[in-house]
Amino acid sequence: AHRDRREVVSVFHLRMLALSIGSSALSLSMSASSERVVIAGAGLHGAATAYYLTKRGVKPIIVERHSVAAAASGKGGGFLARDWGSGPTVALHRKSFALHEELAKELGIASYRKIPVLSVTPGSRRDWTTDICPWLDGEIQDSEYMEREDGGGAQVAPLELCTKLVEAAVAGGAELRIGTVEGVETEADGDGRTLTGVRVDGAVLPADKLVVTMGPWSALAADWFGMPVPMTGIKSTSIVFKDATRDVEPFALFCGEDYRFGTHLEVYPRNSGEVYLCGIGGSEYVTDERLRAGEFPPGEVHADPARVKAATDSFSTMSKRLAGEPDVTQACMRPCPPDAMPYMGAVPGVSGAYMSAGHNCWGILWAPVSGLAMSQLLVDGKSSVVDLRPFDPARFMAPKAKGTRGRKRGEAPVGEQW
Numbered sequence: 255a256h257r258d259r260r261e262v263v264s265v266f267h268l269r270m271l272a273l274s275i276g277s278s279a280l281s282l283s284m285s286a287s288s289e290r291v292v293i294a295g296a297g298l299h300g301a302a303t304a305y306y307l308t309k310r311g312v313k314p315i316i317v318e319r320h321s322v323a324a325a326a327s328g329k330g331g332g333f334l335a336r337d338w339g340s341g342p343t344v345a346l347h348r349k350s351f352a353l354h355e356e357l358a359k360e361l362g363i364a365s366y367r368k369i370p371v372l373s374v375t376p377g378s379r380r381d382w383t384t385d386i387c388p389w390l391d392g393e394i395q396d397s398e399y400m401e402r403e404d405g406g407g408a409q410v411a412p413l414e415l416c417t418k419l420v421e422a423a424v425a426g427g428a429e430l431r432i433g434t435v436e437g438v439e440t441e442a443d444g445d446g447r448t449l450t451g452v453r454v455d456g457a458v459l460p461a462d463k464l465v466v467t468m469g470p471w472s473a474l475a476a477d478w479f480g481m482p483v484p485m486t487g488i489k490s491t492s493i494v495f496k497d498a499t500r501d502v503e504p505f506a507l508f509c510g511e512d513y514r515f516g517t518h519l520e521v522y523p524r525n526s527g528e529v530y531l532c533g534i535g536g537s538e539y540v541t542d543e544r545l546r547a548g549e550f551p552p553g554e555v556h557a558d559p560a561r562v563k564a565a566t567d568s569f570s571t572m573s574k575r576l577a578g579e580p581d582v583t584q585a586c587m588r589p590c591p592p593d594a595m596p597y598m599g600a601v602p603g604v605s606g607a608y609m610s611a612g613h614n615c616w617g618i619l620w621a622p623v624s625g626l627a628m629s630q631l632l633v634d635g636k637s638s639v640v641d642l643r644p645f646d647p648a649r650f651m652a653p654k655a656k657g658t659r660g661r662k663r664g665e666a667p668v669g670e671q672w
Contacts, residue, residue: 289632290460291312291313291314291315291463291464291465291632292314292315292435292459292461292465293315293464293465294317294464294465294466294467294468295316295466295467295469295471296316296317296318296321296323296324296416296420296430297324297325297326297416297467297468297469297617298327298415298416298617298618299327299467299611299617299621299624299625300316300318300465300467300468301316301322301323301327301416301420301423302419302621302624302626303465303629304419304420304428304625305419305420305426306625306628306630307423307428307632308422308427308428309629310629312629312632313426313428313429314423314428314465315428315429315431315461316423316428316429317431317432317433317435317454317459318430318431318432318433319433319434319435319551319552320432320551321432322416322417322430323416323417324552325469325553325586326587326618327412327413327416327469327617327618327621328412328416328586329412329413329584329586330412330492330586330617330618331520331522331530331532331618332365332411332522332524332530332618333407333409333618333619334351334409334618334619335351335371335406335407335619336348336351336352336406336407336408337406338406342595342641343595343616345623345640345641346616346620346640347616347619349623349639349640350619350622350624351619353623353626354366354410354619355408356622357419357622358410360422361418361419363418364414364525365409365414365415365524365526366409366410366415367409367504367525368403368404368407369403369407369504369505369506369522370399370403370405370504370505370506371399371401371405371407371505371507371508372387372397372398372505372507372508373399373400373508374390374507374510374572375394375395375396375510376393376394376395376509376510376511376519377393377394377395377512378393386398387503387505387507388503389502389503389573389576390505390572390573391573392571392577393571394572407506409506409522409524411524411526412618415618419625433455434454435453435454436453436455437452437453438451438452438453438478438479438604438607439451439452439453445603446604446605447603447605448606449462449464449604449605449606452464462606463606463608464607465608465609465610465628465632466609466611467611468611469589469611470485470487470545470590470611470612472485472589472597472611473546474546475609475611476542477546478607479601479604479607481601481602481603481648481651482650483542483597484542484591484650485542485545486539486541486542486589487539487541487542487550487587487588487589488537488538488539488540488589488590489537489539489550489585489586489587490534490586490587490588491532491536491537491557491558491562491565491584491585492530492531492532492557492583492584492585492586493530493531493534493580493582493583493584494529494531494580494581494582494584495528495529495576495577495580495581496528496581496582497528499527500576501527502576503523506520506521506523507519507520507521507522508520508533509521509533509568514568514571515564515565515567516536517533517534517535517564517568518533519531519532519565519568519569521569523576529576531565531569534561534562534564534565536558536560536561536564538558540587550587555585555586557585559583562580562583565580566579588614588615588617589611589612589613589614589617590614591612591650593649594614595612595645596611596613596614596620596645597609597610597612597645597646598610598628598642598645598647599631599642599645599646599647600631600647601648602647602648602651608628608631608632610625610628623639623640626639627639627640
């Protein structure tokens, strides 16, 4: 009889626990779905954040100045590497590499595939056809594998990925608006401020949370949040050869410096028949002051004709079969903080403000894990997929002043500071 009573009590407690968990989950879901979330930027990082938020019941508004994937997210090469990270970025590489494969299946990304990677030394020592890559039929000194076909190399067309992420997010309840984010509205909250709205085209869009995902133009957030957001925009030219009738064997190339043309080409043939080239050299380094002044608005970053010619000439020496006149000449701007690490996390002193920007040359690879991590941060209060502490947006803020033990003239230290 005692055992029966214990079993009844145990069943009762289990049922109550289940009800409690269900109630908490429902409360969290209702809270998340009722929050007004704005994402500034419809590049890959904004698109991925919106996609993963909608999977948690949040229906964000994506505000984009120009168009979906207007900048690097539509013009990048799309090379993915699983094991090329170091330090804090190791987890970003590995987890996002796996997420790309998942997204390819979930969203039907036709351009995704695993691909072998070669290191190529350009030069004119001998004319030969490499045994590894059949379309390297011109002048190269050497080539060797960096990643085998079943290894840690893959590729995706970033425009397709970004477009399908936004489409899936909109299907999940997100909204895409074309407009320019001009700043934020806040109200005092103790020692800090709380976000209440986002200024878009002269009007205020009410918001509880804002995620800044504007690539190099995230430097504008320095004025919005009153914090340093050091950023260099690295403006680089790329070219694309289009010929859907060609069956180009899949080999991604990382070429050494070609001193004849000032290039260090990266070559990515796609399963669409396109051949994409970057690593053209001659990149322009644009300061955050120039970015904030509006010198290079999204959609108005143009190719350097001299670098187009250099890339075409360099590639024509290596591949007689594929080289020719490029069908597309373009340029994009990579966002690079001083330590080459992204800004991902909450903005200090402004409750409800977040950043996910500055992902350098790995922005396409890291987009899925960054979007997932930011969605977890917004909904759960922390990221469980990756540790965001190394990417704290506040890391360039001056440390709070501490008392010194030396002589001071007012607040300025003078004399020996022992």
